[in-house]
Amino acid sequence: MSPSPAEQTPAAEAAAVLREATFVRLRVHTSGAAVAAAGVVGRALETLDVPFRIRATDTPDTAAHDDVAAVVGMSDADADLELDPRDAVAVVRELGVDPDPVVALAGFHAAGVSPADDTALTDAATDAGVESRPGVAVPTGDLADGLAHSTLVHAPFSADTERTQAELAELALPAELGADAHRRVASLVALDATGGEATPRAATAVERLLQPDETPNGPFATVGGFADVLDATVRETPGLAVALALGHDARDAALDAWREHAQATHAALRAATTGRYESLYALSCDLSSPGRLATVARLARDFRSPEPTVLAVGTGAAALVSTGSAGLDEQLAAAATELGDASATGSPTEATMRFDPSVEPKSVVTAVREVRR
Template sequence: MSTTDRPDASAPAASDVAARLRGADFLRLVAAPTGDALAAAGLLARAVEGPYQATVAAFPADAERATGADCTVGLGLETGDVAVTDAPVSRLAFAVADALGGADPWLALAGTVAAGAEPGGVPLEAADTERRPGLAVPTADPVDGLAHTALAHGSFSGDREAAAAVLDAADSGTDEDTRRKRASLVALAVAEESTPRGATAVERLLRPHAGGPFRTAGGYADVLDALARTRPGLGVALAAGAGDREAAIEAWRVHGRRAHATLVAATTARYDGVFVAQCEPGDPDHDPPLGTVARLLAEFRSPEPVVLAVADGRAAAHAADGVDAGRVTAAAAEAVGGTAAGTPRAARARFRADTTEFAVAFREAL
């Protein structure tokens, strides 16, 4: 299990990691399937001078392969010669890249937002950005952005017509006034149908840090998180500075539609301390994005502090402060002969048992 976010976790110093990377003839970067870890991989890939290989792996066992690398760095994952697991991992990766001679502040800001943290420090200063009114989306069209964002969930999610209906009343003269009103209308729409946590969670979508390759730091974060979970190859290329922006935006749209559709169609049950969502694929050719579904349910729908989203042989958990999702998920996976990885806030598992059996084991571990 990763020790990300744990108070007793010992994070490696940026200078120590930089020294290891300088001495590597061939570097391997292994990122967890999150926007934060993907951003960290991109920061390091852009900073190193020698050859490297970058991959995304959901579990440490998936990262075990024979390569010629003489140094492997795990990002958000307990694997390799160096494991960077204190979230946001992109924050330390920025410091390492800076020590190596060059770091992209926008990539660091996006990783920080993807981790659910507030941007700050040197990356924010280097990006020379300020918060402005409006929505943190990666597209010029706010309707497109609102319909497909995974930074919030509401009646507008996954539906362009519904998103347009929310925003139609926002035209009020100046661009700044219009952006401010759009944000207010979205916040109101979320508040009307969300749990109290949603009023706080929606703030990631509002008053964005403007700029960067995807218009806002939040929009960039949303794209990276979508790619990490559904198109990791494209995500690695994009984070390393060579990906197709339009392909990334389309993958982000698809991820948003699938996540929101899966959430709406899920069969849910409330237990003491945990909200369980049984998810169907919807699209037989693609697995439902359980990690995103679990987070959205936890932030905007669940009356309980922990959400467990399960589908055939897979599960994702998301927890509020005070509950260790990583520990509970690992215990449940062990009970049914599966495997798990993640952090106290968000974890994932795979198993061969029935989904109901895993859900029962999860509740018992909780």
């Protein structure tokens, strides 16, 4: 579970512990923000020659008595350090290391926050070639591929490359896209994402995909695209996402995982059966992966749900997300106690649960509704 502000280790204190460590074990919540933060910290530890291991998992590690155990984006009473993903840049600066600006920006994008006041980071990003432009935040140079597999948006073209290609063809885009062409693509996406079945919240949610920061020297075409790949990949193949965040050559494999994640989650959202309750929108999906269900719930919250909180229930797993910090980790943990052999983890705004596959979705919905009364 995500630590409260009182529990999070201050940056200076965390840096002091990490600097003197003989071995650091970083356990990371399976989200793009957390794995990017771990990549920022891990690169700094490499610079300082401090041995470390990063695991994106909810399962506690077995550590030697002199190891430093740190968790990122979750809470663990037995950990030496609890780090908020948004504090990674401050921690590595306290270590005397400059954070990788592209990975850091991808982490902030995945967390849904802007580091606009951090002039040192924005200056470093500019020096690395990062530049804001019109258009859409996708990871690939192929717009049809990028838009069809984006999990930053849910629109009629999502997970349908042929339809995306056909819609882009109607724009008669030039071979070399200039600012005007990028704006036309952005307008098309915004209209598609906010029309039809979309809820009013979609008009704000789609902004994450627009006006991207281009990264000509980065592993992906844009910062937002990098964040999208990290978030999808850590939910599909956690070790691959860790390698990507640390700067290893994992681009092609990560893009494959991102495409697979997008295909599964967009299809599940379209096929889901739904129910609306007071302040809760519930979906029943043919999925068993907590990570995929978390993406389905987020996409539903942003583009389809009339309620601020969304519960996506699959076979043996569920995910709960909300528009604000609503104590979802505690709620889902309480619901898990009502379902027998079940367990929950996550943060105040996103939590997941595993339970016996024989449990009916309606029983999960009932348990969650009861603890939310």
